[in-house]
Amino acid sequence: MGPNVERRPPVMADVARLAGVSHQTVSRVLNDHPNVRAETRTRVMRAIDQLGYRRNLVARALVTKHSRTLGVVSFDTTLYGPASTVYGIEQAARDAGYFVSIVSLRTIDRAGVNDAIGYLAEQGVDGIVVVAPQRSAARALDDLPAGMPAVAVEGWHQGDVSVVSVDQVEGARLATSHLLGLGHETVWHVSGPADWLEAEGRCEGWRAVLTEAGRRVPDLLTGDWSPRSGYQAGKHLAAMAGDVTAVFVANDQMALGLLRAFTEEGVKVPEQISIVGFDDIPESEFFSPPLTTIRQDFGAVGRRSIDVLLRQIESNEPLPHERLVVPPQFVRRGSTTGAR
Amino acid sequence: MGPNVERRPPVMADVARLAGVSHQTVSRVLNDHPNVRAETRTRVMRAIDQLGYRRNLVARALVTKHSRTLGVVSFDTTLYGPASTVYGIEQAARDAGYFVSIVSLRTIDRAGVNDAIGYLAEQGVDGIVVVAPQRSAARALDDLPAGMPAVAVEGWHQGDVSVVSVDQVEGARLATSHLLGLGHETVWHVSGPADWLEAEGRCEGWRAVLTEAGRRVPDLLTGDWSPRSGYQAGKHLAAMAGDVTAVFVANDQMALGLLRAFTEEGVKVPEQISIVGFDDIPESEFFSPPLTTIRQDFGAVGRRSIDVLLRQIESNEPLPHERLVVPPQFVRRGSTTGAR
DNA sequence: CCGGGTTGTGTTAACGCTCACAGTTCTTGC
């Protein structure tokens, strides 16, 4: 089409030339600056889509010092919890006009989280969300680049950073009280891995309710969140079926493992043993029996954390650090019933 | 600490000044350029971590025209499939030294995908991966910005772009043949939503095997991937339990719904009805009974798509478009058995 | 009909880096 064989994508100057204005006027049109004559504006617009011009946000970021990109550091986004949290974060960020750059760690440790934060900082993100469910990872937040707005999600931390999380202790209390309220003498607990903050919180809530009610606190069983580990715990519990009448399991996947083990061993749920899970994954409602569980609102967690982060970014002074807690919700289904 | 109260983060020039070299030498050190004296290198390095300098990748991207960032467009990354695919993509990208910027669509349509691609292009990504499981979304790839390297994942497309996907047709053939091989007269199918390419492929494979074997092709049932829709299909099938002895369900979540419905209706699996799922989610092994299913290797899909994309980015000429297919794997478990 | 404010537009200089090239210093062989 004529002599225009330039393969280089058009830049602002090209648009300016075609529209017969200066590049700065083009910039003003693009940024909705008020002082542009309507006629000029349309002329520029026409030139823009005639050339198929797209502005270069990299150049813009260089001068404004704002990339409108947020960094997210997470761990194994294959799991329902992290995946949902990250999804919530991404949605909230985009609604606010921000991009999201994700680093999903394979193994989670302080060095890994630190590296990830470093990469993101170099890349020029305006702020960072760290989904730091493990104690060791949460500690990496101590050495954030100075002045980098950040927020921790599901991380326990008393340091220099705001935290948004679901109230794990309360969730565990809900689960345990429910079981006690049904008349069970005590409640067993299959917890998550020791280093996880969520596992810790759930364990704490469970223990607290039992202690307050003056009940015996049974030995703790520990899994790794996987259905398989729940299955193993289930085999163990089935062997002492007489003693056990109620189990609070730290997540729904492990609860499924328990269910499977109990089925194999001929232990009836809920007739012989009642089970409460945690998370309310989409599958739980269709387990056999449907699982009584504690729902976490991951979407809310994502939105709240972006709120906090953007407030930090958009204010110039450092803001006081907040601790936001999202309440969990009890969901009664078929896996729990009164003691014999 | 002395007069150094500059709050602005250090730049290359600052490092250069402190090390007593030119900014260009600092750049050379940072980029592992060979021709730098060892002594100079260490002097620069010392200056770098004395100042806590981090290079500004935005400025670098502006001049090199490469951001080392890849864009990913996906849909509802809360689901196991998309989440796993995106995870695989992110891992592979990071291993290759690239960042990943994600846009996770709420609803999937051509306009949405187009917008997302537009945003990513402005942001200066070097290439784009589109996880486009729906026909309408896949079509958005027709109007990619010219010269933008791209690859479609799980997308059927005969156009101008490379595609990486799991062989859905083959997976469905595996499932259906297994059931037929067990002696079932025919196999029913609960498919995914009509517009989904995966649903289509699975349906096609199922139909093909049945036709080739000269069997009756039963009416198709359609779900929406959710356990609930599987539950509804299950209720329907249970009502005609006499006729139905084998069902191939288009994903594991719906299969769980079927299982639940059958349990409620007193239909025994696999004694009365055999079920095969698709995906092999981590839970499937612990369903009651454990689910026979078709495993998709999402990690491999992610790696392959990044391979293809990087080859496009790193070569200068446009490469021929490829069609890479990852084989599915049959996983036999307890939900299938021979016909009466 | 002329000064002072508003409105619209252009000019120039950054932003922090890499590239191309121009120097400078060090080797090396004869």
Next chain:
DNA sequence: GCAAGAACTGTGAGCGTTAACACAACCCGG
């Protein structure tokens, strides 16, 4: 001991945008 080349280092320009300022054209009341 000196030319020729290799090894190392410095200089200047430019990537595409926005910010800051300068300037022209217009409006209005006295």
